[in-house]
Amino acid sequence: MHTKTINQLAQGLRSGEFSSVELTQHFLQRIRQHESLNAFITVTEGLALQAAQAADQRIASGDASLLAGIPIAQKDIFCTLGVKTSCGSKMLDNFIAPYNATVVEKFNHAGAVMLGKLNMDEFAMGSSNETSFYGPARNPWDTQTVPGGSSGGSAAAVAAGLAVAATGTDTGGSIRQPAAFCGITGLKPTYGRVSRYGMIAYASSLDQGGPMTRTAEDAAILLQTMAGFDAKDSTSADLPVPDYPAALNQPLAGLKIGLPKEFFGEGLDSGVAAVLETAISEYRKLGAEVADISMPNLNMAIPAYYVIACAESSANLSRYDGVRFGYRCESPVDLTDLYTRSRGEGFGKEVKRRILMGTYALSAGYYDAYYLKAQKVRRLISQDFQQALAQVDVIMSPVTPTTAFGIGAKMDDPIAMYLADIYTIAINLAGVPAMSVPAGFSGGMPVGLQIIGNHFTEDRLLNIAHQYQQVTDWHQQTPTL
Amino acid sequence: MSLTADDVNKIAHLARLGIDKQDIDSYAKDLSGMLDLMTRMGGLDTAGVEPMAHPLDQVQRLRKDVVTEADQRGHFQAIAPQVEDGLYLVPKVIE
Numbered sequence: 001m002h003t004k005t006i007n008q009l010a011q012g013l014r015s016g017e018f019s020s021v022e023l024t025q026h027f028l029q030r031i032r033q034h035e036s037l038n039a040f041i042t043v044t045e046g047l048a049l050q051a052a053q054a055a056d057q058r059i060a061s062g063d064a065s066l067l068a069g070i071p072i073a074q075k076d077i078f079c080t081l082g083v084k085t086s087c088g089s090k091m092l093d094n095f096i097a098p099y100n101a102t103v104v105e106k107f108n109h110a111g112a113v114m115l116g117k118l119n120m121d122e123f124a125m126g127s128s129n130e131t132s133f134y135g136p137a138r139n140p141w142d143t144q145t146v147p148g149g150s151s152g153g154s155a156a157a158v159a160a161g162l163a164v165a166a167t168g169t170d171t172g173g174s175i176r177q178p179a180a181f182c183g184i185t186g187l188k189p190t191y192g193r194v195s196r197y198g199m200i201a202y203a204s205s206l207d208q209g210g211p212m213t214r215t216a217e218d219a220a221i222l223l224q225t226m227a228g229f230d231a232k233d234s235t236s237a238d239l240p241v242p243d244y245p246a247a248l249n250q251p252l253a254g255l256k257i258g259l260p261k262e263f264f265g266e267g268l269d270s271g272v273a274a275v276l277e278t279a280i281s282e283y284r285k286l287g288a289e290v291a292d293i294s295m296p297n298l299n300m301a302i303p304a305y306y307v308i309a310c311a312e313s314s315a316n317l318s319r320y321d322g323v324r325f326g327y328r329c330e331s332p333v334d335l336t337d338l339y340t341r342s343r344g345e346g347f348g349k350e351v352k353r354r355i356l357m358g359t360y361a362l363s364a365g366y367y368d369a370y371y372l373k374a375q376k377v378r379r380l381i382s383q384d385f386q387q388a389l390a391q392v393d394v395i396m397s398p399v400t401p402t403t404a405f406g407i408g409a410k411m412d413d414p415i416a417m418y419l420a421d422i423y424t425i426a427i428n429l430a431g432v433p434a435m436s437v438p439a440g441f442s443g444g445m446p447v448g449l450q451i452i453g454n455h456f457t458e459d460r461l462l463n464i465a466h467q468y469q470q471v472t473d474w475h476q477q478t479p480t481l
Numbered sequence: 482m483s484l485t486a487d488d489v490n491k492i493a494h495l496a497r498l499g500i501d502k503q504d505i506d507s508y509a510k511d512l513s514g515m516l517d518l519m520t521r522m523g524g525l526d527t528a529g530v531e532p533m534a535h536p537l538d539q540v541q542r543l544r545k546d547v548v549t550e551a552d553q554r555g556h557f558q559a560i561a562p563q564v565e566d567g568l569y570l571v572p573k574v575i576e
């Protein structure tokens with residue numbers, strides 16, 4: 001049951017082959033059985049079974065959406081009313097969210113069953129899930145390797161069949177990189193496509209939520225529910241949402257694919273490169289034309305990103321002060337001691353690094369050299385995308401330079417960890433949508449293909465991924481657990 | 482560019498962020514590495530480029546000045562570290 005698509009499960013629920021309660025119990029049992037993957041921070045068994053019962057009634061009455069009764073899980077960055085929402089941090093280990101994120105509200109409204117809250121890097125800062133206060137989630141393909149991050153628990157859970165689908169968030173690659181490492185499909189929508197209300201902020205001009213699923217078809221179904229204008233998010237895009245599932249079956253003949261030479265050069269593992277070459281030749285067979293393109297400013301994406309993301313996070317995370325919610329230190333002697341120790345004890349090392357870096361970059365005398373400069377570089381990078389996407393329909397590239405690395409391999413070298421996000425970060429700066437699609441294996445570990453489009457072309461990206469999944473079966477491979 | 486232990490202490494104070502004494506040098510090293518990475522941007526000519534604060538050309542939305550939220554003080558204070566009579570408690574500020 002755990003390898004079926006949403007459409008197959010919805011059919012099974014309607015034909016009476018199984019109930020949502022049975023389906024939910026099946027997944028809860030798998031979560032218990034594979035607890036060592038550490039994919040979940042909180043399992044909401046009681047709530048899940050209640051929701052499943054309600055969904056069974058809705059389905060029986062004939063008034064149910066496609067997602068009714070489908071067991072999914074939420075990244076622990078989305079606020080869930082009455083349920084611990086930790087964001088992977090000691091700071092919020094005691095935080096019971098007093099409201100639902102819009103994304104959670106929408107899934108509840110659709111009748112989806114929430115199995116629990118998924119592990120992640122602390123405050124979404126990390127590329128390996130190792131900065132989580134709750135310890136790293138493990139990659140189900142090789143439990144000695146990382147599942148990627150920050151949405152590592154989401155990727156591990158979907159790949160291991162612990163949930164039908166999951167939500168993730170992506171500030172610099174946090175949906176796509178773990179999707180690639182765990183061999184699943186992940187979509188970072190256009191900035192503003194999915195509401196950020198109730199999604200705990202890291203870097204507000206970059207953060208975007210999206211679906212993490214086995215197939216592009218499932219991603220289309222999830223995005224249909226997640227996307228749309230929300231008055232509660234001041235940067236939500238007030239644009240109509242296309243019918244994503246309906247767009248999946250467009251033929252690809254005449255599709256123009258651009259391959260930026262800057263993304264296929266030095267640093268790309270030869271095994272990964274070989275997989276991508278095969279994937280691109282598959283697109284040629286589907287009728288696509290492939291052109292080499294150049295995006296000269298991509299090499300500046302990592303420096304610009306770390307200035308902007310750290311600056312925004314230092315501002316966003318100033319709200320954790322030990323006063324109104326979250327961790328408070330023992331016996332503070334005065335107000336400064338309360339702030340300083342609560343934050344010092346509540347945040348982990350990577351979060352502290354980024355707060356310090358951001359505080360420095362925004363401090364008097366350095367603002368122009370770092371933050372303003374980074375915003376100008378961001379403009380140039382965004383222009384690179386616009387120029388490229390005027391010549392071609394989509395850009396294809398690697399998601400990651402290598403397959404999943406070992407747990408502990410990069411924890412002592414933060415810069416090496418940052419540099420591994422080379423292919424994903426520029427997309428967030430430009431605010432364009434991008435997907436990671438399972439494209440094969442290198443050394444037994446999954447490899448992802450990145451498909452990048454222009455603003456609000458998620459329908460086209462999902463279509464391009466879906467057509468590839470009609471002629472390949474990489475997305476159907478499952479790890480031996 | 483490299484940061485000293487003093488620099489780290491100064492920044493940590495600005496951020497009201499407690500850092501253990503034995504970790505100061507390791508933060509100085511990591512932050513210096515990050516700054517080296519960021520300094521690479523200096524090599525790119527950005528004269529005349531308009532800074533980009535936001536990925537989409539959006540105008541800030543305005544809404545009517547009306548109350549949209551119900552009073553949920555009790556609900557929100559249920560998760561606070563220390564409250565009394567509806568107030569959040571902190572150590573004494575004024576003697």
